[in-house]
Amino acid sequence: MVTSSATDIALEDPPAVHTTAGHPMIQLRRLFRFFGRTRAVNDVSFEVEAGQVFGYIGPNGAGKTTSMRILSTLDLPDYGDALVDGFSVVNDPDLVRKRLGFMPDHFGTYPNMNCVEYLDFFARSYGIVGRERTKALRHTLYYTGLDKIAEKPIRGLSKGMRQRLCLGRAMIHDPAVLILDEPANGLDPRARIELRHMIRGLAADGKALLVSSHILTELGEMCDTIGIIERGQLIVSGTVAEIKAKLRPHIDVLIQLVERGEELGSWLQGREHVQEIQASDLVVRCQFVSDDQHDQAALLRSIVDAGYPVLEFSTESRSLEDIFLQITTGAVQ
Numbered sequence: 001m002v003t004s005s006a007t008d009i010a011l012e013d014p015p016a017v018h019t020t021a022g023h024p025m026i027q028l029r030r031l032f033r034f035f036g037r038t039r040a041v042n043d044v045s046f047e048v049e050a051g052q053v054f055g056y057i058g059p060n061g062a063g064k065t066t067s068m069r070i071l072s073t074l075d076l077p078d079y080g081d082a083l084v085d086g087f088s089v090v091n092d093p094d095l096v097r098k099r100l101g102f103m104p105d106h107f108g109t110y111p112n113m114n115c116v117e118y119l120d121f122f123a124r125s126y127g128i129v130g131r132e133r134t135k136a137l138r139h140t141l142y143y144t145g146l147d148k149i150a151e152k153p154i155r156g157l158s159k160g161m162r163q164r165l166c167l168g169r170a171m172i173h174d175p176a177v178l179i180l181d182e183p184a185n186g187l188d189p190r191a192r193i194e195l196r197h198m199i200r201g202l203a204a205d206g207k208a209l210l211v212s213s214h215i216l217t218e219l220g221e222m223c224d225t226i227g228i229i230e231r232g233q234l235i236v237s238g239t240v241a242e243i244k245a246k247l248r249p250h251i252d253v254l255i256q257l258v259e260r261g262e263e264l265g266s267w268l269q270g271r272e273h274v275q276e277i278q279a280s281d282l283v284v285r286c287q288f289v290s291d292d293q294h295d296q297a298a299l300l301r302s303i304v305d306a307g308y309p310v311l312e313f314s315t316e317s318r319s320l321e322d323i324f325l326q327i328t329t330g331a332v333q
């Protein structure tokens with residue numbers, strides 16, 4: 001039994017660490033990190049397999065960077081553990097670093113170097129020598145599309161090019177795990193699409209990727225699994241389809257009438273699956289909390305049977321963005 005110094009919460013010991021093959025490449029196991037009274041990371045667990053992209057989504061201050069920094073061995077948890085390829089960030093940080101590339105949300109570049117010098121510097125730092133280094137540089141420059149501007153000074157690079165360079169830095173030692181903290185931040189739509197292709201390409205090469213963003217739709221298409229974090233806690237995780245299924249369905253219903261809309265608004269009060277009714281004389285809007293189309297058809301039938309002159313009855317499912325708003329409160333700690 002461990003007692004957290006920050007809160008005096010009694011916690012069960014984390015499960016034992018196994019470093020055998022066949023494990024997920026990234027594992028967060030009941031991770032906690034407190035800054036004073038702020039629970040930046042508050043009991044977060046999830047796993048990412050080789051060849052998978054995990055989208056880590058949450059509003060400002062949710063705890064994404066804090067947990068990514070712990071995973072990248074730049075900070076230590078107050079409780080729990082994070083494992084990379086089965087190695088613990090607490091017990092084996094050196095073995096973790098060899099297997100992991102981290103692209104931070106703010107990165108330092110050296111303005112007087114050019115791209116190839118910058119990548120060469122990091123390749124040397126990782127102890128890559130001789131022909132292996134030449135190969136690593138060539139592969140990274142090609143992969144990130146920087147080969148044509150390899151000798152351009154960093155000070156002259158656009159935002160998108162800098163992002164690519166930092167992705168190159170993170171992948172120069174061919175790590176099995178990549179942690180990318182808001183890699184799409186500040187990129188234009190074309191650069192975002194290219195980034196998405198690069199990320200999917202890295203996953204196709206068998207790497208495990210953890211990618212953070214504020215924007216669910218940005219990650220929805222490139223991720224296999226998504227976890228939504230708010231105020232240090234993982235509120236929901238799974239595939240996009242699983243997350244949609246887990247959440248209470250919200251269907252927006254729009255009813256247009258010839259007349260008596262306000263009367264219909266009152267009539268709808270307390271009906272099964274119907275909530276948040278807004279009614280004017282000609283239009284009634286409400287939310288329908290069942291995605292069973294038979295229930296929706298039954299509602300329409302009962303409205304018509306009650307004699308309301310309905311012109312149009314339309315339904316619209318919630319988008320990914322709406323789901324995000326539905327499950328996060330936007331509270332900042």
Ligand SMILES: Nc1ncnc2c1ncn2[C@@H]1O[C@H](COP(=O)(O)OP(=O)(O)OP(=O)(O)O)[C@@H](O)[C@H]1O
Nearest residue numbers: 035038040058059060061062063064065066067333
């Ligand atoms: N070194 C620190 N000292 C004190 N508080 C910190 C520190 N690092 C993070 N925090 C706090 O921990 C919480 C989580 O911050 P974190 O940077 O992990 O959020 P985030 O999800 O990455 O947010 P953003 O989307 O803005 O990057 C915030 O309340 C933040 O103020």
Ligand SMILES: [Mg+2]
Nearest residue numbers: 064065066105
């Ligand atoms: Mg952050």
